[in-house]
Amino acid sequence: MYQIIDRLEKDRYAEKDELIALLNCDSEEVRSYLFERARRVREGVYGNEVYIRGLIEFTNICKNDCYYCGIRKSNPNANRYRLSKEEILSCCKNGYELGFRTFVLQGGEDGYFSDAVLEDIIKEIKRNYPDCAITLSVGERSRDSYQRLFDAGADRYLLRHETANCGHYHMLHPESMSYENRMQCLKDLKEIGYQVGAGFMVGSPYQKTEYLVEDLLFLKELNPHMIGIGPFIPHQQTEFANQKQGSLTLTLTLLAILRLMFPNVLLPATTALGTIAPNGRELGLLAGANVVMPNLSPVSVRKKYELYDNKICTGDEAAECIQCLTQRVGSVGYHIVTDRGDYKAE
Numbered sequence: 414m415y416q417i418i419d420r421l422e423k424d425r426y427a428e429k430d431e432l433i434a435l436l437n438c439d440s441e442e443v444r445s446y447l448f449e450r451a452r453r454v455r456e457g458v459y460g461n462e463v464y465i466r467g468l469i470e471f472t473n474i475c476k477n478d479c480y481y482c483g484i485r486k487s488n489p490n491a492n493r494y495r496l497s498k499e500e501i502l503s504c505c506k507n508g509y510e511l512g513f514r515t516f517v518l519q520g521g522e523d524g525y526f527s528d529a530v531l532e533d534i535i536k537e538i539k540r541n542y543p544d545c546a547i548t549l550s551v552g553e554r555s556r557d558s559y560q561r562l563f564d565a566g567a568d569r570y571l572l573r574h575e576t577a578n579c580g581h582y583h584m585l586h587p588e589s590m591s592y593e594n595r596m597q598c599l600k601d602l603k604e605i606g607y608q609v610g611a612g613f614m615v616g617s618p619y620q621k622t623e624y625l626v627e628d629l630l631f632l633k634e635l636n637p638h639m640i641g642i643g644p645f646i647p648h649q650q651t652e653f654a655n656q657k658q659g660s661l662t663l664t665l666t667l668l669a670i671l672r673l674m675f676p677n678v679l680l681p682a683t684t685a686l687g688t689i690a691p692n693g694r695e696l697g698l699l700a701g702a703n704v705v706m707p708n709l710s711p712v713s714v715r716k717k718y719e720l721y722d723n724k725i726c727t728g729d730e731a732a733e734c735i736q737c738l739t740q741r742v743g744s745v746g747y748h749i750v751t752d753r754g755d756y757k758a759e
């Protein structure tokens with residue numbers, strides 16, 4: 414096992430059966446060795462710095478019906494909202510004062526936010542905060558649309574591939590959604606010039622260890638700038654309500670493996686990780702993560718952007734979130750920086 418880890422660090426790659434062995438490994442000692450290596454690699458590239466992203470969940474209206482997601486179209490109990498341009502700008506103002514230099518606009522696939530509407534919002538944010546990066550996370554759009562939003566000033570795009578196994582993809586999504594289209598979107602985004610983030614849920618229903626290896630190999634091929642992973646957490650108003658949640662240990666193991674395979678990648682310790690364990694995000698940082706994405710959304714809508722049950726930080730003002738995170742990040746020997754936090758190329 415130790416040799417597999419050493420080779421993974423050196424070659425940034427391992428054979429399928431080696432990765433499976435590592436993912437299934439139940440030795441605490443091996444895992445702490447893996448985490449230690451991942452930290453060393455992370456510190457070699459990003460030092461002790463942790464990048465923050467201000468997450469603005471600007472709409473929970475969605476035309477899609479992903480089986481796992483609490484804001485899916487066919488959840489009649491979701492209390493729908495969309496933020497106005499003014500509200501979004503006010504989140505940015507608040508965030509800028511707190512030291513954020515990246516704003517992530519995330520939402521459901523809400524037809525109201527046409528290219529023209531989004532372009533206007535992006536341009537206005539850029540005009541007010543030219544030193545900030547804008548990340549979009551608004552799902553699948555046409556290549557032309559991605560291009561227009563990029564030209565308007567968007568810098569980065571997060572679109573998790575969710576699973577690299579086509580059969581598995583269709584167990585998580587309705588027939589109206591296609592694996593090929595999601596992959597095409599990621600390709601388009603990369604070609605246009607965005608810093609691109611892909612990723613997947615750990616422990617999603619029907620997932621097998623082999624699929625996780627497919628995720629790793631797919632990522633190797635795509636070579637994204639960011640990789641977002643977090644445990645699957647059931648949402649009571651979805652058909653996956655009674656499915657098991659993803660495991661903390663497996664998520665941490667994957668974070669560490671990703672850090673060894675992609676030394677420079679931007680790797681968040683996600684809110685979902687912080688939801689399944691009180692110190693989940695700290696453990697994520699100790700396994701190689703280097704980004705945290707606190708919520709900048711107005712407190713009045715926080716609870717409504719409920720992708721999964723028991724999501725944390727839905728009651729706190731942004732200032733309280735950042736205070737709490739500063740302390741948490743400090744507790745594991747790292748520190749938050751006021752920086753756009755761009756990908757560091759080799």
Ligand code: SAH
Pocket residue numbers: 481482483519520521522550551552553571572573575613614643644645646647648685720721
């Ligand atoms: N509509 C956008 C944003 C989706 S929400 C898009 O399609 O990209 C961001 C991510 O939350 C999703 O990509 C998914 O991986 C994750 N997510 C959704 N439901 C979840 C759940 N029940 N548990 C854990 N993560 C979930």
